[in-house]
Amino acid sequence: MHTKYIVVLGSLLSGLGKGVLTASILKILDLYDYRVMPLKFDGYLNYDCGTMNPYRHGEVFVLDDKSEVDMDFGIYERFLNKSLTKESSMTSGRIFTEIISKERKGDYLGSDVQIVPHLVDGIIEHIEDISRRRKLDIMVIEVGGTVGDLENGYFIEAMRQLALRHEVIFVNITYVPQLSAVGEQKTKPTQIAFRLLMQMGIKPDFIFCRSESRLLSNIKEKIALYTSTPISRIIDDSDDPNIYSLPERFMRDGFGEELLKALGDRRSINHGKLDSWRRRASAICSKRGKTLNIFIVGKYVELRDAYVSVKEALLHAAGYLGEEVVINWLESEKLEKGHEEDYLKSADGIVVPGGFGRRGSEGMIRAIKYARENGIPYLGLCLGMQMMAVEFARNVCKMRGANSTEFDKRTKYNVIDILPSQRGIDKKGGTMRLGSWKTRIDRVDSIIYDSYKRRWVSERHRHRYEFNNKFRKRMEKAGLVFSASDPSWKLVEAIEWTGGFGIGVQSHPELKSRLEEPAPLFLSFLRAASA
Ligand code: GLN
Secondary structure, eight states: OOOEEEEEEEOSSSOSOHHHHHHHHHHHHHHTTOOEEEEEEEOSSSSSGGGSOHHHHOOOEEOTTSOEEOTHHHHHHHHHTOOOOGGGEEEHHHHHHHHHHHHHHTTTTTSOOOIIIIIHHHHHHHHHHHHHHHTOSEEEEEEOSOTTOSTTHHHHHHHHHHHHHSOEEEEEEEEOOEETTTTEEOOHHHHHHHHHHHHTTOOOSEEEEEOSSOOOHHHHHHHHHHHTOOGGGEEEOOOOSOGGGHHHHHHHTTHHHHHHHHHTOOOOOOHHHHHHHHHHHHHHHOOOSOEEEEEEEESOTTSGGGGHHHHHHHHHHHHHHTOEEEEEEEEGGGGGGSOHHHHHTTOSEEEEOOOOSSTTHHHHHHHHHHHHHHTOOEEEETHHHHHHHHHHHHHTSOOTTOOBTTTOTTOSOOSEEEOGGGTTOOOOTTOSEEEEEEEEEOOSSSHHHHHHOSSEEEEEEEESEEEOGGGHHHHHHTTOEEEEEETTTTEEEEEEOSSSOEEEESSOGGGGOBTTBOOHHHHHHHHHHHO
């Protein structure tokens, strides 16, 4: 079959969960055994997400192939249980770079290069090229930003023109507010959103309505009437504490069948896949076992999206083990005045996630010391491993002022130092040690081997600093275990405490945790927290 397209557009405001909706549609199609792939447009002029602040933009997600992409990619991968590539990401920065370099080559000689046709044609050709090479049944395209923004206007125009050449189904997500004073769901914003989209030449085939409580049937009717859309294609997308239950919920509401109809296809669902998904999705919210109090101690905790993969990895593992996890977000700076006990005494486990910059690092070190001295299971991810090494150097090996040179250039004990390959790099974009790297597990009597039960593992990375091997012998003698390495880079990949559960890894195992395949280290961390 020729590739068909589903385009997801968000109206009215950001934060409606367009990424989750796109991932749910991908999952539903996957359950019907379609060959699918997501494509995400992002309207910013950055070449990729790597140079953005997680505080503003949420987590920077890293793919196997070294690309630094939008956090929505994490949602797609966690739903699809597939690793994606940079082909799925298209930013304005990248598309403009391509067009301008073509112009410089003389590809458009004689013409004035314009948004229409040149840029829009460039976008469409890109899409067609991927669909052809990947032999896709369906590509699901998420247009970043909100309809009406300046930034994504040309992407939306490209989608209108895509529909002139191919079969395209438009999915619009809108917001149905419920005013507390009147207690009534209001359809006017959706009506206005619809008109704006129509002005741009696009008539949505499906309208997903976000709301706080279930969409009332008279409200559905009203929206159907005002948008000339069959009522069966107005879909309730009201709040749900468990995002993984959404694909099934949408299908229960008839969306699967309606979508097949819109695609002009008949086929039945893959029941094996559906059962496995359903089992895992329902485990996320069912409260069976213990309640585990996990503290995430970081510097970006105010914006939860900055650590979304860590949070999801904890949920996947807890669901798998049949436990409930309560995540406590703790701003590491708060610990810098001491009183760790006051904050952490109820912790069953402590995680220090990745991060950059000095702010809050001393608080992380205090949290780690507290975990080590009180036998609280500890999991350090990237910066969390580096700070674990610094804590051990200072407090066990008595290397006063030990630090990472990221935070203290002149420390005598630079137990964490810049990667040799990073010296002399002055460009910031896409230059870290990125993507998937193979790690060799050097010791079988270790937490890491117990977790993976393999000698070689592959996890994703994103860092410029590393453990300084100069201090390895001394720290090993003092009891720190070096359990895994990257032999080709001569890099320490994992350190552990003996006695008690404490492990830090240079990688980000949270990035590969999927609902159907929880990350092994998170499983063993929660097992320890539960014990
Ligand atoms: N800032 C540290 C480094 O660059 C850690 C990075 C991270 O946690 N992703 O090495």
